[in-house]
Amino acid sequence: MTALLSFLASNPAISGMLASVIAVLGWGFHQRLAGAKAERNRQATAEASARDVADQVQNDIGALPTDAARKELKSWARD
Numbered sequence: 500m501t502a503l504l505s506f507l508a509s510n511p512a513i514s515g516m517l518a519s520v521i522a523v524l525g526w527g528f529h530q531r532l533a534g535a536k537a538e539r540n541r542q543a544t545a546e547a548s549a550r551d552v553a554d555q556v557q558n559d560i561g562a563l564p565t566d567a568a569r570k571e572l573k574s575w576a577r578d
Contacts, residue, residue: 507513560568 563571
């Protein structure tokens with residue numbers, strides 16, 4: 500067993516292939532994490548945009564006088 504391990508470790512072709520496999524696996528893992536981070540950033544941007552619209556609507560509703568707000572809400576209520 501020791502002879503086999505020393506042969507594999509001392510053979511530059513096998514060591515190079517093993518290093519290449521490890522490098523490819525590391526690169527793939529890095530790309531996967533980068534993709535996940537990009538998706539989280541995209542979703543955070545979309546949520547911030549939606550929150551801005553919701554805040555704008557809330558401010559517009561708050562700016563209405565009470566009578567105008569009641570009149571507007573009556574059009575949405577079922578009779």
